[in-house]
Amino acid sequence: MAQHASLPGRDIHRIVTMARRCEEADGIAPFNEQTTLGLSRNPDKHRRHFVVPLNDSVIAYAGAEVVGDVAEAELAVDPAHRGKGVGARLLGNVLDWIAPSAGELRVWGHGDLAASTRFAAKHGFERARVLFQFSRDLQGFPWPAEWPEGAGRNWPRGDAPTAVLADGVRLRPFRSGRDEAEWLRVNAAAFADHPEQGRWTAADLRAREEESWFDPDGLLVAEDAEGMLGFHWTKVEGGVGEVYVLGVDPRAQGTGLGRTLTLAGLAHLAAHGIRQVDLYADESNTKAVGLYRKQGFEVVRTDVQWSRSLTRG
Secondary structure, three states, X not given: OEEEOOOXXXXXXXXXXXXXXXXXXXXXXXXXXXXXXXXOOOOOOOEEEEEEEEXXXXXXXXXXXXXXXXXXXXXXXXXXXXXXXXXXXXXXXHHHHHOOOOOEEEEEEOOOOHHXXXXXXXXXXXXXXXXXEEEEEOOOOOOEOOOOOOOOOOOOOOOEOOOOOOOOOEEEEOOOOOOHHHHHHHHHHHOOOOOOHHHOOHHHHHHHHOOOOOOHHHEEEEEEOOEEEEEEEEEEEOOEEEEEEEEEOHHHOOOOHHHHHHHXXXXXXXXXXXXXXXXEEEOOOHHHHHHHHHOOOEEEEEEEEEEEEOOOO
């Protein structure tokens, strides 16, 4: 089993190929966006790649990262090589690497699969966090009767209450090369208590801007004379829209800005012919879960983050 600070292109290709075989067998991809983007990142002392090669292929992979006192990892084993102890050895290597510095290991299980649950329980993990994926068709969505300043052309209108903004607040698209610092500030403030989103760096943002799906017009910003107040970042892949990130600066929370930004992002997608929209929310965020259910969104997938406390010598 090889351990790397960075990966050569041939290994990245083999890992992606293995991940596709996992998705075909399980009905869900084994890695999230952060892990996938991390495959091609520059070396970092806090990040490691664990690769199990066999001939000219990769049969298992784990990506791990230590942030403060917590380590996070994602693991996958090729369907043809499961049940042979490969996953246990892979996990053991991850634990050996993080043991000197981390007091907790968190691992995502995408799709809440029974096999993942058994593996997690066998190796001392506990269910710590649940992430819901919601989805709905935009046909019949209750659009507002009027839109505020900055609304896009052809945004749909309906019979629902008018979408409003506080005095002095307007909407506009994100400006690449100019808005990054302000966006990072608002994102950090809005997600100060979020274990992943709140710690985005300039490199994380730049990596998304370099993705083929990135469209600055689909990243809607709300601002006033003092600066950015919030944003709704939409994403489109394969004809499906997504509420990618929705954030509101603490100074604007409680003003209704989140609702208007949500509607604005959905309207932007609808105006561009998108009919199906997905979004994600933590099970523990009962306010957001309740809001999305009221707007006609239904849970179509559940991801579980498993946690294991570590004893350091």
